[in-house]
Amino acid sequence: MNSFNNVSDSDIQFFQQLLNERCSISHEDLKKYSHDETEDLEVLPQVVLKPNSPEEVSQILSYCNNRNICVTPSGARTGLSGGAIPLHGGVAMSMEKFDKILHIDEDNHQVTTESGVITQVLQEAVKEKGLFYPPDPASKGSCFIGGNVSENSGGPKAVKYGVTNEYVLNLEVVLPNGDIIWTGANVLKNATGYSLTQLMVGSEGTLGVITKIVLKLIPHPTHDLLMLVPFYSATEACKAVAAIFKAGITPSGLEFMERDALTWTQRFLNDSSIHVAENHAAHLLIEVDGFDPEKLMNELAQITEVLENFETDEMLFAESQAQKDTLWKLRRSVGEAVKANSIYKEEDTVVPRYELPKLLEHVKRIGNEYGFTSVCYGHAGDGNLHINIIKGEMSDEKWDNELSTAIRELFTEVVKLGGTLSGEHGIGLVQKQYMDIPFSETSLQLMRGIKNVFDPKGILNPGKVF
Amino acid sequence: MNSFNNVSDSDIQFFQQLLNERCSISHEDLKKYSHDETEDLEVLPQVVLKPNSPEEVSQILSYCNNRNICVTPSGARTGLSGGAIPLHGGVAMSMEKFDKILHIDEDNHQVTTESGVITQVLQEAVKEKGLFYPPDPASKGSCFIGGNVSENSGGPKAVKYGVTNEYVLNLEVVLPNGDIIWTGANVLKNATGYSLTQLMVGSEGTLGVITKIVLKLIPHPTHDLLMLVPFYSATEACKAVAAIFKAGITPSGLEFMERDALTWTQRFLNDSSIHVAENHAAHLLIEVDGFDPEKLMNELAQITEVLENFETDEMLFAESQAQKDTLWKLRRSVGEAVKANSIYKEEDTVVPRYELPKLLEHVKRIGNEYGFTSVCYGHAGDGNLHINIIKGEMSDEKWDNELSTAIRELFTEVVKLGGTLSGEHGIGLVQKQYMDIPFSETSLQLMRGIKNVFDPKGILNPGKVF
Numbered sequence: 007m008n009s010f011n012n013v014s015d016s017d018i019q020f021f022q023q024l025l026n027e028r029c030s031i032s033h034e035d036l037k038k039y040s041h042d043e044t045e046d047l048e049v050l051p052q053v054v055l056k057p058n059s060p061e062e063v064s065q066i067l068s069y070c071n072n073r074n075i076c077v078t079p080s081g082a083r084t085g086l087s088g089g090a091i092p093l094h095g096g097v098a099m100s101m102e103k104f105d106k107i108l109h110i111d112e113d114n115h116q117v118t119t120e121s122g123v124i125t126q127v128l129q130e131a132v133k134e135k136g137l138f139y140p141p142d143p144a145s146k147g148s149c150f151i152g153g154n155v156s157e158n159s160g161g162p163k164a165v166k167y168g169v170t171n172e173y174v175l176n177l178e179v180v181l182p183n184g185d186i187i188w189t190g191a192n193v194l195k196n197a198t199g200y201s202l203t204q205l206m207v208g209s210e211g212t213l214g215v216i217t218k219i220v221l222k223l224i225p226h227p228t229h230d231l232l233m234l235v236p237f238y239s240a241t242e243a244c245k246a247v248a249a250i251f252k253a254g255i256t257p258s259g260l261e262f263m264e265r266d267a268l269t270w271t272q273r274f275l276n277d278s279s280i281h282v283a284e285n286h287a288a289h290l291l292i293e294v295d296g297f298d299p300e301k302l303m304n305e306l307a308q309i310t311e312v313l314e315n316f317e318t319d320e321m322l323f324a325e326s327q328a329q330k331d332t333l334w335k336l337r338r339s340v341g342e343a344v345k346a347n348s349i350y351k352e353e354d355t356v357v358p359r360y361e362l363p364k365l366l367e368h369v370k371r372i373g374n375e376y377g378f379t380s381v382c383y384g385h386a387g388d389g390n391l392h393i394n395i396i397k398g399e400m401s402d403e404k405w406d407n408e409l410s411t412a413i414r415e416l417f418t419e420v421v422k423l424g425g426t427l428s429g430e431h432g433i434g435l436v437q438k439q440y441m442d443i444p445f446s447e448t449s450l451q452l453m454r455g456i457k458n459v460f461d462p463k464g465i466l467n468p469g470k471v472f
Numbered sequence: 473m474n475s476f477n478n479v480s481d482s483d484i485q486f487f488q489q490l491l492n493e494r495c496s497i498s499h500e501d502l503k504k505y506s507h508d509e510t511e512d513l514e515v516l517p518q519v520v521l522k523p524n525s526p527e528e529v530s531q532i533l534s535y536c537n538n539r540n541i542c543v544t545p546s547g548a549r550t551g552l553s554g555g556a557i558p559l560h561g562g563v564a565m566s567m568e569k570f571d572k573i574l575h576i577d578e579d580n581h582q583v584t585t586e587s588g589v590i591t592q593v594l595q596e597a598v599k600e601k602g603l604f605y606p607p608d609p610a611s612k613g614s615c616f617i618g619g620n621v622s623e624n625s626g627g628p629k630a631v632k633y634g635v636t637n638e639y640v641l642n643l644e645v646v647l648p649n650g651d652i653i654w655t656g657a658n659v660l661k662n663a664t665g666y667s668l669t670q671l672m673v674g675s676e677g678t679l680g681v682i683t684k685i686v687l688k689l690i691p692h693p694t695h696d697l698l699m700l701v702p703f704y705s706a707t708e709a710c711k712a713v714a715a716i717f718k719a720g721i722t723p724s725g726l727e728f729m730e731r732d733a734l735t736w737t738q739r740f741l742n743d744s745s746i747h748v749a750e751n752h753a754a755h756l757l758i759e760v761d762g763f764d765p766e767k768l769m770n771e772l773a774q775i776t777e778v779l780e781n782f783e784t785d786e787m788l789f790a791e792s793q794a795q796k797d798t799l800w801k802l803r804r805s806v807g808e809a810v811k812a813n814s815i816y817k818e819e820d821t822v823v824p825r826y827e828l829p830k831l832l833e834h835v836k837r838i839g840n841e842y843g844f845t846s847v848c849y850g851h852a853g854d855g856n857l858h859i860n861i862i863k864g865e866m867s868d869e870k871w872d873n874e875l876s877t878a879i880r881e882l883f884t885e886v887v888k889l890g891g892t893l894s895g896e897h898g899i900g901l902v903q904k905q906y907m908d909i910p911f912s913e914t915s916l917q918l919m920r921g922i923k924n925v926f927d928p929k930g931i932l933n934p935g936k937v938f
Contacts, residue, residue, distance in 0.1 A: 113714055113826035114855075136720065158663045169661045171670070172638055185914040191892035193822045194854045195635045197624045197674050198892045198899060198910060199937055200919045204637070204670035208663050225720040248579055254602065254691040254763070297720070298767060356659045360579035388660045389580075426657035426664045433664060444664060448651040453666045455925030459918060471665055 010076040010094050010465065013052035017075065021055055021097075024065060028056040028103065039098035042085040043145070044436055045351060049091050051078065051098035058103035060178060060186050060217040067215065067466075068184025070097060076465045077182075079211040081122065081153030084145035086341075086352060087434030089157065089210045093469040101152055104217060107131050115223045116175065116192060121152025121216045138226035140167035143430065144338045152216045158208035160430035162259040162293070162337070165387030167224075169430065171207040178218035179206060182461040192220050205456070210432050211467040213460040230258065230295035231302045232330045233309070234280065236319040240264055240288035240382075244362035246316045247290070247386045251359065253312045255305055259293035260387030262362075267340045267383040267394075274343035279332050286319060290386065291337055340383050341392070349397035349405070350381075353413065354437075357425030359389035368419040369393055376412040377404060390429035410439065417443045433471045441472050476542040476560050476931065479518040483541065487521055487563075490531060494522040494569065505564035508551040509611070510902055511817060515557050517544065517564035524569035526644060526652050526683040533681065533932075534650025536563060542931045543648075545677040547588065547619030550611035552807075552818060553900030555623065555676045559935040567618055570683060573597050581689045582641065582658060587618025587682045604692035606633035609896065610804045618682045624674035626896035628725040628759070628803070631853030633690075635896065637673040644684035645672060648927040658686050671922070676898050677933040679926040696724065696761035697768045698796045699775070700746065702785040706730055706754035706848075710828035712782045713756070713852045717825065719778045721771055725759035726853030728828075733806045733849040733860075740809035745798050752785060756852065757803055806849050807858070815863035815871070816847075819879065820903075823891030825855035834885040835859055842878040843870060856895035876905065883909045899937045907938050 021029040030036075031053050041048040057063045070077050076096035083090050092098045104122035111117065112135050119128055126146040129139050142161035143149055153159070155177070160169040177189045179202075189202035196203075206213060237243035243262055250257065268289055269282055282289075294305045310321065324330045344350055357365050366382060369391075373380050378400050384392040393416070397405050417427055417440050426444045427437050441450060450472055457464070457471075487495040496502075497519050507514040523529045536543050542562035549556050558564045570588035577583065578601050585594055592612040595605050608627035609615055619625070621643070626635040642656045645668075655668035662669075672679060703709035713726060731753055738744065748755075760771045776787065790796045810816055823831050832848060835857075839846050844866050850858040859882070863871050883893055883906050892910045893903050907916060916938055923930070923937075 111824070111826075112718070114824035115717060116824065158661070158667075160661045160663075164661055168638070171667070172634070181914065181918075185912075187912055187915045187918075189915070191822070191887070191910060192824050192890035193856075193892055193895065194825075195624070195626045195630055195822055195851075195856055195895040196892055197626075197820070197894040197896050198903075199907060199916075200675055200679075200922055201624075201637070201670055201673070202915060202918060204667055204673075205922075207667065207670075209666055213666075225722070251581060252578070256691070301764060301767065354663070356657070356661055358577070358580035358582065358658050359660075360577075385661075390659075390661055421657070424658035426659055426662055428663040429659065429661040430663050437664075441665060444657060446651075446653055448647065449653045449655070449668060450665075452647075452653075452668060452925060456666055456671075456922060459921030459925060 010096055011074045013075055013096060017073065018053060020069060021053060024062060025055060025057065028058065030054045039080050039100060040092065042083040042088060042090040044086055044088040047088050047091055047435065049093050050095065051092035052095050054098045054100060056100045056103050060180055063180040063215050063217055064184040064186055066097065066099060067180055067182055071182050071184065071463055071465050074463060074465065076468050078467050079215050081150035082124070082148050084149040085153065085157065085434060086354070086431040087428065088436045089432050089434035089470055091435055093435060099215065101150060108218070110135055116220055117223055118218060118220050119151060121219055122150050125149050125151050125154055132223055133226055136226050137223040139173065139221055139223055141170045141173065144341055151219060155207055155216055155219055156209065156211050157430065157432040160385060160388065160390065162261055162385060165260050165385060166256050166258040171204060173222045174203055174207050174219065175222055176220035177203055177206050177216050179214035179216055181214045182463065182466045194222065208432070210434060210471055212457060212470055227295040228297050229299045229302055230293055231306050232291070232293045232324040232333055233306060234322040234333055235290045235292065235313060236283065236286040237288045238285050238317050240366055241363045242316050243288040243290050244366055244386065246313060247362060248360040249312050249315065250309055253308060255308055257292050257387060258295040259291065261291040261337050262386035263289045263291065263337065263340060263383040264381055266381040268336065270347050271336050271340050271343040274346055275336065275339055277332065277336060283319060291333060344381055344394045351395045351409065353393040353395070353416065354428045354431035355393055355420045355425060356388065356390040356429030357420055357423045359387060361423040361425065362386060362389055362391065364423060365391055365420065368416060372412050372416050376408055388429060389425065414440060414443065435470055438470065438472055476562055477540045479541055479562060483539065484519060486535060487519060490528065491521055491523065494524070496520045505546050505558065505566060508549040508554060508556040510552055510554040513554050513557055513901065515559050516561065517558035518561050520564045520566060522566045522569050526646055529646040529681050529683055530650040530652055532563065532565060533646055533648055537648050537650065537929055537931050540929060540931065542934050544933050545681050547616035548614050550615040551619065551623065551900060552897040553894065554902045555898050555900035555936055557901055559901060565681065567616060574684070576601055582686055583689055584684060584686045585617060587685055588616050591615050591617050591620055598689055599692050602692050603689040605639065605687055605689055607636045607639065610807055617685060621673055621682055621685055622675065622677050623896065623898040626851060626854065626856065628727055628851060631726050631851060632722050632724040637670060639688045640669055640673050640685065641688055642686035643669055643672050643682050645680035645682055647680045648929065648932045660688065674898070676900060676937055678923060678936055693761040694763050695765045695768055696759055697772050698759045698790040698799055699772060700788040700799055701756045701758065701779060702749065702752040703754045703756070704751050704783050706832055707829045708782050709754040709756050710832055710852065712779060713828060714826040715778050715781065716775055719774060721774055723758050723853060724761040725757065727757040727803050728852035729755045729757065729803065729806060729849040730847055732847040734802065736813050737802050737806050737809040740812055741802065741805055743798070743802060749785060757799060810847055810860045817861045817875065819859040819861065819882065820894040820897035821859055821886045821891060822854065822856040822895030823886055823889045825853065827889040827891065828852060828855055828857065830889060831857055831886065834882060838878050838882050842874055854895060855891065880906060880909065901936055904936065904938055
């Protein structure tokens with residue numbers, strides 16, 4: 007482990023001179039930047055800095071690199087793997103001043119944006135021009151696009167449109183030594199050297215600080231249809247997922263929710279719009295989108311036909327935008343509802359989608375063995391299952407001492423199924439202890455080697471990923 | 473520059489013991505593996521090895537790494553940037569024995585294949601199951617899928633379906649030290665550590681030898697329509713490209729051919745199926761595909777409507793599969809036809825597609841300055857223009873001494889337009905002298921650093937990329 011220098015009074019003086027009121031050591035600020043949305047984790051930085059230009063980021067990094075002060079880039083702190091926690095103190099570098107959309111290029115279907123723009127703000131701005139940036143994590147109303155790039159975020163639309171990395175064309179990055187580079191070019195295809203762009207995507211703020219982002223956009227679909235399907239068996243619901251794709255249909259959303267995920271969220275939101283019957287074990291929320299309403303009706307009919315092979319209760323077809331919004335709000339609030347309900351731990355497993363039923367069985371079996379219950383939901387069309395392990399009746403001692411063994415057992419099964427630890431939340435702090443399961447020591451050494459190329463002194467977001 | 477050991481008699485003995493008749497030093501074989509399809513380049517290896525398992529690749533690499541013998545991985549040698557040329561002699565390691573498709577996973581829409589499978593063979597095998605692997609370089613009938621991954625290949629379908637990197641989920645790779653790793657997992661989304669998978673894609677055989685590939689597949693479209701549109705001005709044709717996308721249409725092919733590209737190819741193929749009038753300056757070949765014939769007719773009508781704003785001659789709508797095949801054969805044969813016609817040099821520039829008209833102007837202006845003509849064609853929908861610089865009347869002296877200055881001037885304009893050196897052919901040997909144009913020295917140092925992490929002794933495909 008690296009040991010870093012504390013931020014001294016003279017360091018603070020330097021930062022204050024550079025940033026004026028955008029340098030803060032108030033307890034309120036230190037507290038605010040001490041955590042993200044990951045359960046039960048908080049480490050105070052020594053100072054919070056809010057640069058507003060790549061040059062300022064460069065000066066800060068260069069200064070800290072020379073003085074061996076560690077720097078944790080901080081976005082909107084909506085992360086779920088602890089990537090933004092300033093584990094070793096030092097500087098928390100907030101990107102919130104990078105909040106400008108620089109150029110919506112309608113001619114080329116691209117947008118150039120600063121990295122601290124809220125994802126939904128970006129989506130709405132390009133939508134006004136008829137353009138679409140699809141990746142839409144549940145936190146889209148507050149998360150930053152730079153954080154999305156750093157975690158290779160997904161969201162419900164990924165099943166049809168792909169995750170963040172398929173949209174990132176080019177990045178302006180400040181390296182730990184202060185050098186500013188562009189990683190690629192503003193083009194749709196690129197065979198020009200190693201893809202530094204793709205390497206930055208998902209690197210969780212450990213290789214450089216992303217200041218500008220060029221994204222590919224596509225025409226915004228004009229219509230969508232949404233249905234909610236109750237199943238009597240969660241396994242059956244998972245099986246239906248692969249069956250829909252095998253029928254040649256690609257929904258724009260295919261979300262799975264176990265019973266408790268839905269009912270807890272209803273309670274959390276005080277929402278009674280959906281009746282969940284006693285014998286409903288799970289629901290699929292299925293969306294299709296496109297440009298031709300008639301075609302979408304056909305697709306929904308095809309999906310309904312596929313679902314006739316499964317035991318389902320009455321399907322709900324959303325009849326208004328308001329009803330669609332309600333259904334999506336329910337889905338998007340599951341994470342918060344689970345959080346509000348109980349002590350829990352969330353895993354972000356991903357497997358080939360046909361293996362979902364097996365994954366679900368493993369979750370329940372391991373839960374029985376170790377004495378925890380679980381609430382599962384997620385982007386089933388992508389094989390991405392968010393597993394919320396609920397403390398419930400489990401003793402503190404078991405929770406503290408045995409849970410990581412149980413999770414290790416679970417991840418081992420996930421990897422056997424062809425899957426891996428995280429589909430969209432990243433490794434950050436909380437999953438790094440499991441990286442030996444999907445990766446050999448050789449692969450981990452390659453990753454550490456890459457880290458060392460970008461950040462030889464290891465000052466940038468130390469203690470994350472591995 | 474590294475200096476490597478020559479392959480000695482005892483080395484040959486070791487290889488023969490390991491591989492029997494799959495080790496060759498016959499002049500015929502050395503000659504065969506001395507070149508790819510890049511113009512005017514040939515360097516003989518000292519020995520040709522044809523391993524047939526990752527373990528054999530591992531033994532060869534480990535042996536060569538210990539003895540400082542360089543190894544150039546060799547696919548089908550259809551490359552256009554010299555990536556497969558054994559520049560420093562040593563071992564040419566042919567991947568042709570890796571010719572098995574291992575598993576078409578219909579449940580998960582994936583295929584696991586060895587890397588020496590011909591791309592078209594793979595495409596046809598998955599098509600039998602109703603599945604689609606879209607990237608289709610012009611050489612698809614002979615190139616290897618492993619080569620496609622190494623060069624991040626594109627092809628006409630990329631405009632709608634994306635290039636190779638969007639389909640690669642996981643790779644089995646043998647590192648220069650002989651270690652065998654899998655780079656990722658068989659999943660559609662992955663936020664688990666740095667993406668070694670994406671780093672390998674487009675790395676041109678310089679980081680490791682790819683032995684197995686897991687690819688994402690999609691449902692195979694059931695219908696397509698094709699039209700050929702003659703323009704009186706090449707610039708107008710380029711402008712029409714962006715206009716089609718701005719109208720919200722995403723064709724499955726949008727190819728541009730300057731007049732000479734088409735007429736030379738007709739002569740080369742002895743094909744008179746198309747009448748090219750005196751005043752036709754360029755053509756667009758436009759394809760739409762999907763599952764609903766009626767919708768495709770609508771899309772074609774929309775495209776026709778857009779094209780009414782441009783001066784075009786009579787459009788040809790392909791009426792039969794045979795006519796489609798003829799048109800695509802013409803397009804796919806342009807490269808060979810140009811090659812057969814004259815001494816030439818091909819560039820693989822890519823820009824944001826709206827900038828194509830400006831790019832074309834730069835090409836012609838620089839040609840006028842330096843005294844060369846050019847024939848341009850390519851994947852206009854992607855902004856990817858293949859520029860064939862034709863020697864024609866240019867003196868040998870000017871060709872030898874001034875061409876690289878002209879190309880440097882061209883690439884400088886390309887980068888100013890937001891573009892870069894190569895869209896799909898790679899850097900290999902012939903473009904590496906220009907890498908300082910799109911990349912700063914800092915970025916190049918990062919790439920060299922990454923190379924050094926994977927291949928500290930630099931034995932793998934030396935002299936390529938940078």
